[in-house]
Amino acid sequence: MLQFDQCAFDSLCGIYSVLNAECVINDSPPERTRGLFNDIVSYLDARRQLAPMLTHGMRFDSLQVILSGVLGERIPYQRVCYEGAADPDLDSFWFEITRFLSGGPQRAVLLGYGDNHERWAVVHGISRDRIRVFDSDSLVLMNRRDCATSRHRGTGQHVLLPSRTYFLGHA
Numbered sequence: 227m228l229q230f231d232q233c234a235f236d237s238l239c240g241i242y243s244v245l246n247a248e249c250v251i252n253d254s255p256p257e258r259t260r261g262l263f264n265d266i267v268s269y270l271d272a273r274r275q276l277a278p279m280l281t282h283g284m285r286f287d288s289l290q291v292i293l294s295g296v297l298g299e300r301i302p303y304q305r306v307c308y309e310g311a312a313d314p315d316l317d318s319f320w321f322e323i324t325r326f327l328s329g330g331p332q333r334a335v336l337l338g339y340g341d342n343h344e345r346w347a348v349v350h351g352i353s354r355d356r357i358r359v360f361d362s363d364s365l366v367l368m369n370r371r372d373c374a375t376s377r378h379r380g381t382g383q384h385v386l387l388p389s390r391t392y393f394l395g396h397a
Contacts, residue, residue: 239362240284241266243336243346244292246360250334250350251301251395262296269296284346286338286390293392303397307335308388313376319388320370324352326393338390 244266245259254262270276275288293304307322308314314322323335327349335349337359347365351358357368373384 237280237283240279240289240292240346242362243348243360244289244297246348247334247336247392247394248297248300250348250360251332262300265296266292283344286344289336289346289392293394301394301396303393303395305393306389307391307393311389313388316370316373316375316386319375319386320352322388323349323357327352330395333393333395336392336394338387339384340387344387344390 241263245263248254248262249259267276269292270279270288273291275291279285279288293301297304307319313319326335327333337347337349337357339345339347345361347359347361349357349359355370357370357373359365359368368384373386375386375388
């Protein structure tokens with residue numbers, strides 16, 4: 227499966243992550259994914275959210291709107307990992323991602339990360355030492371030693387945001 231890249235246009239990472247998650251979960255062909263891209267852009271435009279998203283990036287609430295309004299039937303299982311809870315330490319978060327992905331086929335994690343700006347990537351594999359992601363900035367692996375959660379920052383260069391992370395798939 228090919229990853230969709232946005233090149234140097236950072237404001238589309240949320241849309242590309244949604245597209246990549248849908249591809250991982252449903253093994254969608256490129257023409258269906260292009261149609262989904264059009265559906266997302268049209269949906270955001272009709273709600274006057276497209277221009278702000280293009281210029282400032284995808285906020286978490288816009289991501290929620292896309293997942294529920296456009297992808298509801300394509301990805302029926304959508305759960306925010308730590309919604310309304312304090313962010314856990316890295317070990318607990320890593321365990322939850324591992325447990326979810328190993329629970330069956332057609333699953334992906336839409337990972338929120340970043341420090342000053344939210345970014346989005348799709349986790350499609352995890353081991354004890356690293357996470358495999360589809361990221362619009364060509365990031366492919368996140369080594370565990372380079373990660374931290376927002377609550378327990380440590381020295382990680384990748385600040386993972388558990389309360390901004392979706393578990394997605396078919397129940």
